[in-house]
Amino acid sequence: MRTGADYLSSLNDGRVVLVDGQQVDDVTTHPAFAPVAATIAEMFDLAADPAQNMQYTAPETGATANRTFGIPRSRDELRLRREAIETWARHTHGWVGRSPDHVGTFLASFAAHPEVFAGEGRDLSANVTAFHRRLLDENLYVSYAIIPPQVSRATTASGWEGEFLQAGVVRETDEGIIVRGSQMLATGAAIADEVFVSCIKPLGPDDSDFAVSFGVPVATEGLKLYCRRPYAPAATSSFDYPLTSRYDEPDALVVFDDVLVPWDRVFVDRDIVGVRRQFFETGAHVLGNWQAQIRFATKLKFIAGVARRVTQVNGVDKIPSVQEKLGELAAVVSGVESAVLAAEYTAEPDASGQWLPGRQALYGSMGLQSETYPRVLAILRDLVGGGVLQLPSSVHDLTSSLTAKDIQHYVQSPGVPSEERIKLFKLAWDIVGSEFAGRHQQYEMFYAGAPFVVKGAYTYRNYAYDDALEDVAGFLQSYKLEDA
Ligand SMILES: Cc1cc2nc3c(=O)[nH]c(=O)nc-3n(C[C@H](O)[C@H](O)[C@H](O)COP(=O)(O)OP(=O)(O)OC[C@H]3O[C@@H](n4cnc5c(N)ncnc54)[C@H](O)[C@@H]3O)c2cc1C
Structure with a gap:
């Protein structure tokens, strides 16, 4: 190959x-x-x-x-x-x-x-x-x-x-x-x-x-x-x-x-x-966007790992309110990971014999993506605080004889050497704050179409609303004015 x-x-x-x-x-x-x-x-x-x-x-x-x-x-x-x-x-x-x-x-x-x-x-x-x-x-x-x-x-x-x-x-x-x-x-x-x-x-x-x-x-x-x-x-x-x-x-x-x-x-x-x-009518939109959700889930898990590590390094990971934030992050990320698997679990062959992931799970996850990704970034942004800016201007500050000693002494955490702390927080900045990060936020919100299209055309149309309506109609018929 x-x-x-x-x-x-x-x-x-x-x-x-x-x-x-x-x-x-x-x-x-x-x-x-x-x-x-x-x-x-x-x-x-x-x-x-x-x-x-x-x-x-x-x-x-x-x-x-x-x-x-x-x-x-x-x-x-x-x-x-x-x-x-x-x-x-x-x-x-x-x-x-x-x-x-x-x-x-x-x-x-x-x-x-x-x-x-x-x-x-x-x-x-x-x-x-x-x-x-x-x-x-x-x-x-x-x-x-x-x-x-x-x-x-x-x-x-x-x-x-x-x-x-x-x-x-x-x-x-x-x-x-x-x-x-x-x-x-x-x-x-x-x-x-x-x-x-x-x-x-x-x-x-x-x-x-x-x-x-x-x-x-x-x-x-x-x-x-x-x-x-x-x-x-x-x-x-x-x-x-x-x-x-x-x-x-x-x-x-x-x-x-x-x-x-x-x-x-x-x-x-x-x-x-x-x-x-x-x-x-070929299944391309379904299979292609499932690929995108698989990739998206991988990325979110990585960001969750960065968030968790930041809380460990800053020594706040045992605080219940911080664990609540990490829990919310875990919930959002699990939702996407689960949708990928749910789509696979509900997959069916089409008329040509091509197996396609279940639309409801796929488009359900996509419908939330324009909120999921900004929410994930907001949680990471909250957890890193000013640590992403209390950073040396570049790698040279770690090697220059003029600056290296101070940087090693002041930019560190318990059990975490300076270089490791700086690497982690520079990575976090490239996720939430750099120009690359801004482009990625735009990408995740728009790559499959503007949010009004994804929600209005794909998620809305592919949810089993008929089943939901039938359920409600059956319930409403189960009691009458005279019974009251
Ligand atoms: C980083 C990035 C990479 C991309 N990569 C690709 C790629 O590889 N290939 C590709 O083909 N495309 C790509 N796209 C384009 C992407 O598919 C489009 O951005 C997306 O389809 C939305 O179209 P638009 O940007 O023209 O937004 P618009 O359709 O102009 O919508 C922008 C906003 O205007 C409002 N709006 C517009 N029309 C209406 C309406 N009728 N009703 C209500 N509100 C409305 C909404 O608020 C909407 O969010 C990429 C986009 C980004 C940001």
Whole structure:
């Protein structure tokens, strides 16, 4: 299987990644991207190690492949899939949200339902299954941009003043479609192999030009990635910013300057119903978001560990009111961990034989995520107090002869040497206070859609309200006015 070295050597391919008004020469050496690319390379090495149990023989190709790209065909395969996702998530402690297993999962579910892509006109289903086979064979890292750029949310793209602000089809040729416009927000694309582009937000009847779905290499002529400000270059050291310095995934606005997308890479072509069906009638939204919850649970457990350690170091862990705070944290984290397992426990096969986690447990957890994550951060913030600021300015204060003695003497705790205390509190700051931390809060609140969408569309619709209503109706019928 493809190793980390194979992955890194494939990235210097002429891709157009833009930062600070400049095109990046090579993402594997640029300070914004090299650290997180190295992390992804480590993940590929893990997957290539048979001892990690992340491999299986893919029935689609007959070859060894990454289990997280497979279609789960039994309850047991679903469990093994979860364990493989956990192996990757544990490697980054959940701090890489768009690791290759995220979009790879969506693509697996697409391939489980090729009939959804047969469309009204052109049958594009073979493109979807061929793309999935390539994903399995080549162990690809695919990112995605499936949200219209934030221009105005008062109307959809057809109501905007500028033409083709959102990525859409300007014309077609014998070779494929010509795409112009932009789409947000491709996390990881700058260091990925491919980008999958579509639109998950509902479109109006005049938006058919924007109702497309396709996958292209990042290094495609006319494709440009406008990255947000990277945080890794400002991270003075791995000691000062232990998370920023390893896991700063780039987010980018993807711009298409009349990009030719060959027909064999098009999955949905100007079909408003088709773009929604790909997400919601293939199981992709369920399986893909379950991957995200598995990763989220891993991250929350890590944060809970940091919180508990902080209370030990500060000597407050035996105080009942502090234990109450740790208890609340444990309750929130257990809720997400339990939802992951409950979704697996209530899994069922769909019509194609693909096993899908239970929707109620999955979307229940997702519906609370925009409150869960800020609450977890608030508890950690409460527990660390000013300790995250009573810190030396950088690692140099620990080594300079001018400062080291004072730092070692004054910044310590009973039984906890200075270096260990400083490492812990700098880690806590990278969780609650750094720019990386702020981006992560935004990520966890929005990655699956704005909270009003997640709660209103997914959680509300997938709760067994019919059962609840029936229960209440039965109770109300059990007594009458005359009985009173
Ligand atoms: C760090 C980060 C990484 C991301 N990575 C990816 C990625 O890899 N791929 C990808 O495709 N997308 C990604 N996204 C984009 C993400 O999917 C979107 O942020 C999300 O779908 C919400 O869309 P929006 O940001 O345009 O918010 P909007 O839809 O503009 O909503 C913002 C707020 O406006 C209000 N609002 C807007 N419309 C309404 C309405 N109709 N009714 C009520 N209130 C409304 C709500 O308060 C809402 O929270 C990422 C986002 C973040 C923050």
